Amino acid sequence: MFRELNPARYSIDWTEAAHAAIYGAVAIAIALIVHRIAFAIADRLSARTATPVDGMVIDRIRTPVRWALVAVGIALAAKADPWIGHVWYALDNFLLPALLGWIAYAVIKAFALALDHRAEASVDLAAARSHRTRISILSRTATFVVLFVTVGLMLFQLPGVSQVGATILASAGLAALAVGAAAQPALKSLIAGLQMAITEPIRLGDMVVIDGHTGRVEEIRMSFVVVRMWDERTAIVPTSRFLDNSFENWTRASEVLTGPVFLHLDPSAEIAPIRAEFERFVAEHPRWDQRTAQALLTEARAGSVELRLAVSAATIGDLFELRAAIREHMLDWLRKEQPKALLHATVAAGAS
Structure with a gap:
């Protein structure tokens, strides 16, 4: 009734396992040493500059670059050791898109933070609000694109998902209609956000009156705008309302x-x-x-x-x-x- 198990089939070669552990530890150690040296040099160079922007960018990308170097070290060790290669090649299709997406996300946030710092240091308040608004909207748009592409690349590594995708693409007309119908709200918000960044009907810090709400624009997102009123209440207004309807902007040119x-x-x-x-x-x-x-x-x-x-x-x-x-x-x-x-x-x- 029960089949006999073959112990030799499930035996472990401890010598090869020890070699794999050594290769992996050495690869990770070298990657961490390279990371430490590279960022120590970068920290010294940024300390010599008069602006703190360099330090902000370096701090943002420090962690994702560390893990990316570790992944590179393990990938190199996988070529030398079959045990590591067996595990690595089963995971690299998911880890590489995730690490690349993480690095791209960190770079976007780092440059957005740096540009926002420069805008705050500007003497011209109207120009500073304009720059901060564009930075906020464009950085969120780029972040959305990075996350969308990263998740898509990871999902398409699954056999079932890739087969479904191939089946959908086979009927291009139906796929276009389905995708268009499903993505209409997201695309509308994305286009509205980009149009908001280009035309700038409102900016962060502007005093506006819309739908009976009077307050300052505290946050601009792809799908909605946060308006903070004088009594600390918050009005959440859809972004499309500022593009499809008239409203008052008391500080469009200046606060005078x-x-x-x-x-x-x-x-x-x-x-x-x-x-x-x-x-x-x-x-x-x-x-x-x-x-x-x-x-x-x-x-x-x-x-x-x-x-x-x-x-x-x-x-x-x-x-x-x-x-x-x-x-x-x-x-x-x-x-x-x-x-x-x-x-x-x-x-x-x-x-x-």
Whole structure:
């Protein structure tokens, strides 16, 4: 009922196993020594440069290059020892694409980090935001391509997957339709991300208003954009919304903006003293950039008038603080100097 096992069939030649272990250990040791020497030289050369960019790139690729050198050492040992060759040739079809993909991924991230560091050091804030946006989108696109190709190469080493692929490719028309239908969302996001990087309707750090959300662009991905609002809430907006619909970008060229403060007053209010006090207060305020300070009577109704106080500031944050300060000061001044100019609840209700 049971077949006898042949012990000789499963015997191990311990001499050959010891030789294989020695060959493998020597190959790995040599690879690690070469890696250590090469990166020691690279670290010394990068330390002599004035920029930290070289060090960033070296630190990113240090680990994947170490494992790649180990793989090269084992591949060379596999040619000299059949035991190592038997194991290595069974795994190299999977390990080589994985290592190459890892190195390519590390190189992309290293150069993206280096370019982002240079962009942050730029004096021109608008140009820095533009560079950071392009770096972010293009690096994510390149990373997606590397991962897609790496996984594809590894999967096609499996016999079953390669047979399925050959069968699909045999019917080219159906394959094109199936792939097109399945990859439509991914391709749409990829194209939208590339278009975002080229045309730059928004950049990292821009203040935008879209779908009722007002905030700064905190992150741009292939499929969505993260907008951080003033109250720390986060709006996740699809990337296609910025390409298919209109939106406001308050910092497209710069953060220099002009904003209004509206005062709804009684028709008997004396406008000239109010204008003089407004101009005096704005001239002394540190947030004013000395570009715009106008007081214009924009509406005159039966029971009220509207005075628009337009001011400018160098940044959006400065403009917000300046408008709040003007609003508070002018109301206090009107209560003291022209109390009759303020609309009361009954008058305001009748005017509306």
